[in-house]
Amino acid sequence: xxxxxxxxxxxxxxxxxxxxxxxxxxxxxxxxxxxxxxxxxxxxxxxxxxxxxxxxxxxxxxxxxxxxxxxxxxxxxxxxxxxxxxxxxxxxxxxxxxxxxxxxxxxxxxxxxxxxxxxxxxxxxxxxxxxxxxxxxxxxxxxxxxxxxxxxxxxxxxxxxxxxxxxxxxxxxxxxxxxxxxxxxxxxxxxxxxxxxxxxxxxxxxxxxxxxxxxxxxxxxxxxxxxxxxxxxxxxxxxxxxxxxxxxxxxxxxxxxxxxxxxxxxxxxxxxxxxxxxxxxxxxxxxxxxxxxxxxxxxxxxxxxxxxx
Amino acid sequence: xxxxxxxxxxxxxxxxxxxxxxxxxxxxxxxxxxxxxxxxxxxxxxxxxxxxxxxxxxxxxxxxxxxxxxxxxxxxxxxxxxxxxxxxxxxxxxxxxxxxxxxxxxxxxxxxxxxxxxxxxxxxxxxxxxxxxxxxxxxxxxxxxxxxxxxxxxxxxxxxxxxxxxxxxxxxxxxxxxxxxxxxxxxxxxxxxxxxxxxxxxxxxxxxxxxxxxxxxxxxxxxxxxxxxxxxxxxxxxxxxxxxxxxxxxxxxxxxxxxxxxxxxxxxxxxxxxxxxxxxxxxxxxxxxxxxxxxxxxxxxxxxxxxxxxxxxxxxxxxxxxxxxxxxxxxxxxxxxxxxxxxxxxxxxxxxxxxxxxxxxxxxxxxxxxxxxxxxxxxxxxxxxxxxxxxxxxxxxxxxxxxxxxxxxxxxxxxxxxxxxxxxxxxxxxxxxxxxxxxxxxxxxxxxxxxxxxxxxxxxxxxxxxxxxxxxxxxxxxxxxxxxxxxxxxxxxxxxxxxxxxxxxxxxxxxxxxxxxxxxxxxxxxxxxxxxxxxxxxxxxxxxxxxxxxxxxxxxxxxxxxxxxxxxxxxxxxxxxxxxxxxxxxxxxxxxxxxxxxxxxxxxxxxxxxxxxxxxxxxxxxxxxxxxxxxxxxxxxxxxxxxxxxxxxx
Numbered sequence: 013x014x015x016x017x018x019x020x021x022x023x024x025x026x027x028x029x030x031x032x033x034x035x036x037x038x039x040x041x042x043x044x045x046x047x048x049x050x051x052x053x054x055x056x057x058x059x060x061x062x063x064x065x066x067x068x069x070x071x072x073x074x075x076x077x078x079x080x081x082x083x084x085x086x087x088x089x090x091x092x093x094x095x096x097x098x099x100x101x102x103x104x105x106x107x108x109x110x111x112x113x114x115x116x117x118x119x120x121x122x123x124x125x126x127x128x129x130x131x132x133x134x135x136x137x138x139x140x141x142x143x144x145x146x147x148x149x150x151x152x153x154x155x156x157x158x159x160x161x162x163x164x165x166x167x168x169x170x171x172x173x174x175x176x177x178x179x180x181x182x183x184x185x186x187x188x189x190x191x192x193x194x195x196x197x198x199x200x201x202x203x204x205x206x207x208x209x210x211x212x213x214x215x216x217x218x219x220x221x222x223x224x225x226x227x228x229x230x231x232x233x234x235x236x237x238x239x240x241x242x243x244x245x246x247x248x249x250x251x252x253x254x255x256x257x258x259x260x261x262x263x264x265x266x267x268x269x270x271x272x273x274x275x276x277x278x279x280x281x282x283x284x285x286x287x288x289x290x291x292x293x294x295x296x297x298x299x300x301x302x303x304x305x306x307x308x309x310x311x312x313x314x315x316x317x318x319x320x321x
Numbered sequence: 322x323x324x325x326x327x328x329x330x331x332x333x334x335x336x337x338x339x340x341x342x343x344x345x346x347x348x349x350x351x352x353x354x355x356x357x358x359x360x361x362x363x364x365x366x367x368x369x370x371x372x373x374x375x376x377x378x379x380x381x382x383x384x385x386x387x388x389x390x391x392x393x394x395x396x397x398x399x400x401x402x403x404x405x406x407x408x409x410x411x412x413x414x415x416x417x418x419x420x421x422x423x424x425x426x427x428x429x430x431x432x433x434x435x436x437x438x439x440x441x442x443x444x445x446x447x448x449x450x451x452x453x454x455x456x457x458x459x460x461x462x463x464x465x466x467x468x469x470x471x472x473x474x475x476x477x478x479x480x481x482x483x484x485x486x487x488x489x490x491x492x493x494x495x496x497x498x499x500x501x502x503x504x505x506x507x508x509x510x511x512x513x514x515x516x517x518x519x520x521x522x523x524x525x526x527x528x529x530x531x532x533x534x535x536x537x538x539x540x541x542x543x544x545x546x547x548x549x550x551x552x553x554x555x556x557x558x559x560x561x562x563x564x565x566x567x568x569x570x571x572x573x574x575x576x577x578x579x580x581x582x583x584x585x586x587x588x589x590x591x592x593x594x595x596x597x598x599x600x601x602x603x604x605x606x607x608x609x610x611x612x613x614x615x616x617x618x619x620x621x622x623x624x625x626x627x628x629x630x631x632x633x634x635x636x637x638x639x640x641x642x643x644x645x646x647x648x649x650x651x652x653x654x655x656x657x658x659x660x661x662x663x664x665x666x667x668x669x670x671x672x673x674x675x676x677x678x679x680x681x682x683x684x685x686x687x688x689x690x691x692x693x694x695x696x697x698x699x700x701x702x703x704x705x706x707x708x709x710x711x712x713x714x715x716x717x718x719x720x721x722x723x724x725x726x727x728x729x730x731x732x733x734x735x736x737x738x739x740x741x742x743x744x745x746x747x748x749x750x751x752x753x754x755x756x757x758x759x760x761x762x763x764x765x766x767x768x769x770x771x772x773x774x775x776x777x778x779x780x781x782x783x784x785x786x787x788x789x790x791x792x793x794x795x796x797x798x799x800x801x802x803x804x805x806x807x808x809x810x811x812x813x814x815x816x817x818x819x820x821x822x823x824x825x826x827x828x829x830x831x832x833x834x835x836x837x838x839x840x841x842x843x844x845x846x847x848x849x850x851x852x853x854x855x856x857x858x859x860x861x862x863x864x865x866x867x868x869x870x871x872x873x874x875x876x877x878x879x880x881x882x883x884x885x886x887x888x889x890x891x892x893x894x895x896x897x898x899x900x901x902x903x904x905x906x907x908x909x910x911x912x913x914x915x916x917x918x919x920x921x922x923x924x925x926x927x928x929x930x931x932x933x934x935x936x937x938x939x940x941x942x943x944x945x946x947x948x949x950x951x952x953x954x955x956x957x958x959x960x961x962x963x964x965x966x967x968x969x970x971x
Contacts (some may be wrong), residue, residue, distance in 0.1 A: 216477050245853045266418040275851035278912035302851045306880060307913060
């Protein structure tokens with residue numbers, strides 16, 4: 013966002029002159045804000061168009077259009093509300109700076125209002141970025157091949173978990189999720205068939221997740237992680253199935269950390285219904301953590317009147 | 322000395338209530354801890370130390386009680402122990418890290434109070450094994466150590482108030498060839514005499530090899546889950562005073578002979594109850610009584626006639642109240658007594674002169690001193706030729722049990738189900754419900770603890786079956802015995818197994834119950850096995866199979882007794898509450914049940930408590946739960962409105 017030129021000597025001018033100047037300033041401010049937001053919106057729309065082309069190319073189920081898939085994530089991110097807020101309501105604040113008694117004071121405090129608008133633009137940019145990322149990841153699931161299974165990768169961290177590594181059998185099978193700070197991770201991934209292990213929670217160099225960043229680490233560069241290899245927290249991905257792989261629960265304590273892998277099919281179903289409704293029936297359901305658990309097939313049978321397996 | 326065990330048994334379970342017509346107290350008041358946590362007499366019985374809300378007070382009949390030490394709210398006082406007449410050990414524990422520290426204070430007394438002379442601090446985790454009465458400047462201290470995930474302890478002779486800090490080095494330890502002994506016992510000469518280690522849930526008894534050597538050798542191994550608790554060593558160093566259930570159905574107080582490694586004498590056994598503890602004299606040199614629960618209250622069998630005489634003198638002063646001995650001097654001339662009753666929240670008495678001079682020095686629940694407590698009755702119900710089960714009915718004091726249909730009933734099955742039990746020492750939950758006008762029934766169904774191994778065994782793999790039969794039988798018995806209980810206004814409410822039982826209750830007897838509330842309830846029996854930590858723990862997995870059943874061969878059976886797989890049959894309003902950090906019964910249980918109920922279109926309430934565990938750690942959590950539960954009970958247990966039609970006289 014362009015920095016606006018401060019209007020000097022406001023206090024020395026008459027009230028009418030001050031009002032005129034503020035009106036002019038507000039108009040410039042609003043125009044700049046609108047331009048920035050529009051640029052973000054254009055980028056986002058172009059990205060969606062690109063994802064749509066990819067979706068149409070690989071689309072598995074013709075019943076579910078790209079718009080339906082994108083709308084799920086837009087709903088998850090409460091996109092419509094944010095869109096309204098960032099493109100209209102915040103713009104109106106800038107436009108009406110001098111006419112709204114609550115904002116008139118910013119005519120004399122332009123740094124504050126400019127910084128505030130800059131932060132709004134940053135926020136919207138991040139929001140659109142995260143939304144676009146999830147839509148992209150969802151479209152990617154259309155490209156799953158016959159050696160892969162759709163797998164629910166889910167974790168919750170009570171504490172700071174900068175990176176959580178999951179190790180697969182193949183060289184390219186391993187991956188990491190995070191950071192998670194008192195928060196949950198939930199996604200469906202296309203994973204190669206085989207066994208995976210929740211391996212470690214990496215705190216990074218000096219206890220911070222700087223290993224993949226461009227920050228130069230001064231002083232000691234000891235690498236810190238909690239190793240859960242011995243806890244044998246494993247799941248096995250079956251190809252062409254929707255694999256319920258359990259939920260990895262991490263908790264940092266005063267003495268270190270503990271982790272456990274829970275069979276949480278019901279919670280996963282709830283999140284699937286919210287976030288991946290059009291994948292629910294693509295494949296048979298499979299409990300990749302505890303194959304003997306009868307719940308999934310029972311639920312599926314009761315709900316959809318057919319056997320899951 | 323096991324006084325602190327006795328102390329915690331009584332105090333951790335006592336809560337109190339008010340009459341319904343009295344002003345409503347906040348729910349938190351029923352869950353606050355007693356003001357005093359521990360109280361111990363000095364070896365002579367002349368001085369008294371007690372902990373009150375994180376502060377340690379010392380005094381006597383002649384020395385004013387003085388605050389000598391305190392901790393902030395990040396710590397609590399875990400244990401108090403006199404090392405001599407003027408040296409006191411105070412063990413503190415960090416609430417979040419669990420780390421134990423031991424403060425040693427040397428004290429001086431005069432008529433103005435108590436002053437500290439000097440102090441020492443042991444900054445390693447462990448416990449005091451022996452106060453070495455003949456060596457006033459040292460103690461035996463067992464340091465906890467960890468090896469291959471096993472905890473054991475090494476004993477050190479710790480010099481008190483030394484100029485140079487003592488270093489707990491491996492080579493300076495006092496014990497030798499002692500395996501993984503965790504619990505040490507010294508004889509009356511303060512020598513390490515015996516120890517206990519555990520392997521595969523079996524206790525292993527170690528004994529000193531020779532008088533001239535500190536080397537230990539294992540002399541006896543119990544069976545799996547054998548209870549074996551040593552209270553002292555006789556003056557000849559040949560016998561232990563022990564409570565055990567080794568090769569017997571019920572726990573008994575016995576003499577264990579070290580030479581033959583066998584039980585040679587039974588001091589006391591009860592035909593129907595486990596013995597809970599041996600009360601040792603203040604100097605630890607002789608047992609004076611044993612305790613057991615009878616009708617849900619602690620009862621005692623005196624071994625020492627003088628102690629019995631003193632106790633009877635004290636008890637005669639308030640015959641309507643219950644008295645529990647917390648501590649006694651060796652000659653029984655001084656005692657600390659807890660006095661409480663149905664209408665008395667409890668006071669601590671310091672009695673001297675063989676019970677002739679008793680002074681109440683603290684109320685346990687001063688905020689409840691002026692209130693009336695709930696009434697309680699205990700009754701038994703025969704379940705087969707061999708057993709009857711004990712049940713506890715608590716009800717508002719203003720209710721006449723013969724006044725038909727005057728009070729709604731809430732049945733609270735306890736958790737476990739194996740080895741856990743209810744007593745007359747009411748919980749905050751019970752008293753809060755009674756305070757709100759409900760009667761509460763608790764049942765020690767088969768599988769409950771305190772009635773011997775066979776009774777516990779009878780509860781194995783009886784989830785939803787014989788256990789529920791027992792609860793039902795007790796409920797029917799209560800209905801037929803106490804007309805006041807309104808059979809049309811009955812709900813179930815429990816936690817853990819109790820939550821499971823509540824939901825199974827409405828599945829089995831939909832016409833009997835108006836509602837059910839499950840907190841942290843098991844809803845899917847096979848799911849109990851499905852976390853990595855259980856799967857990777859062979860011992861735990863086997864234990865769960867024993868208690869619940871083996872999913873690999875009994876899956877259909879386990880499903881048939883799981884609420885999740887029977888959810889379509891729920892016809893009664895239910896509320897499911899669960900904490901997200903429950904590591905015993907995962908929150909998934911409640912989600913599964915809720916999913917199934919929603920799928921069948923069955924109305925229910927689901928409340929998820931973020932960051933709460935399998936039990937509560939703060940009164941805020943209690944308050945939150947009851948903000949959901951009380952309106953639910955009110956809705957389903959309120960008396961139906963009476964619709965009158967006007968009639969015309971002909």
